[in-house]
Amino acid sequence: MTITRTRPGLLGRAIDSAGRQLLPQGFEHLIVVDDCPETYAFLRRPGALPPHAGWLLAARGPHDVSGPGRSSRLRNMAVRISRSPWITFLDDDNEWEPGHLASLLECAERTGHRAVHSQLRMVHPDGSPFLDPRDPWSEDHEKGRAEYERMLAKGVVERGTCVRRDRLDPLGVPDPVISVDTGEWLLARELLLRIPFRDDFDAHDEAGRVGEDDKLAMALRESREPVSCTGLPTLRYYLGGYSNNFSRTFDPTFSWREQGTR
Template identity: 75%
Template sequence: MPITVVTITRTRPGLLARAVRSAQGQRPPGGFEHLIVIDDCLDTYRSLRELPEPPANVRWLLAGRGPRDVSGPGRSSRLRNMAVRICRSPWIAFLDDDNEWEADHLASLLECAARTGHRAVHSQSQMVNADGTPYLEERSPWSEDEAEGRAEYARLRAKGVVEPGSCVRRDRLDPLGVPDPVIEVDTGEWLLARELLLEVPFRDSFDARDEAERIGEDDKLAMDLRARREPVSCTGLPTLRYYLGGYSNNFSLSFDSTFSWRE
């Protein structure tokens, strides 16, 4: 298969089923395989094994945990890197278990990669609340402090990333040398060459500053691609439906009883 879709999941089989349905709606040339990495959760593993007719292009594996393993961006990075190593497709996309794609997501990314010759291409996104309604608040959902969130929204509005009355985010990766750059590409927006991800794996070390600034594994990957001047192209299409409520933008509820930003 030319593309492997990687989904990391743990204790959310209902959301995972929605993500799988979304992936199965994709029709990229040559097809794709969907690799689901289950993070040490037997209930989710059993829910997949008990499917009466699982899609033929879906496979899954159960990744056990050691005594020091916890949920968080470091664990997610290690599981993503493991998936990259074991798959053999030339292209890899990531669909988090709580998000969805529009039907043309993979096809439009593959077309962009073929047209540009770039090893890193991405889409843009639609921000939605947990119930699927558009997120229209003029505030960055990744800022716990309201004033900081509204200031960041104003900055991104001036940069053309967000627009009042719209849930679309025109994410991008500004090159080196651009003042006050935009470095905003979600993991679910990328289509990346496997060889590139072997050269530039997800970083799995996070500290107090990362926690305070909500810097996740996708942020560090974008920083690393930018620092090495990797050519990047964008489809200009908001084909990722990003559902709010994950660990990077949930400030009131525990994401996972084992969760820790720092290990």
């Protein structure tokens, strides 16, 4: 499932990567257009979508804004209307490697777990590898370097490579790693109906760049849901989204917190 708004060019790249998945049984790619005429027109063009893809247009109310709360509500809506036993997520600015879905399904079948995830390669918007020794979600450079060193000690990152070995440490682990991007997950629909994406975000979340993927990971951890990882970096994660963009406004409606909660 992909949520998209105002970025049809990037969406086309994401759609292409989903179409290259190596799955003998096939899958459905649902695209949720967040009230954007430009993207709506793009998807209505002849040949814009492969046969396995479909889309729906989500209208906005007068107080709806872009941000993690809106994304959570759209994801939850898509989960409710889906009839697939398994759900994955692909942000419109990211890509999947061809073996992404197959490796996730194999991991779920092998472990019997309802929550499995991949790992990722982090790249700049132009596709070049992100090799800076800092955490890209920290606006303060000193804090970013300190967090990188912590992740280095934990085995999540490694100098000279853009691979990020994300994981979700269980309860009881000291100084845990709680880092799985939305696009890395394969989750049972029944699990997402029981533990949906949280849509409440406050000033503390904004200061810490806590997104809907962070809250989902914490909720899964707190519920003691068993989690497995493929160990494969099959998500190509492009920097420049709202969680690591500190210099420009890509959507004038964006707000970390809902209107009226500032």
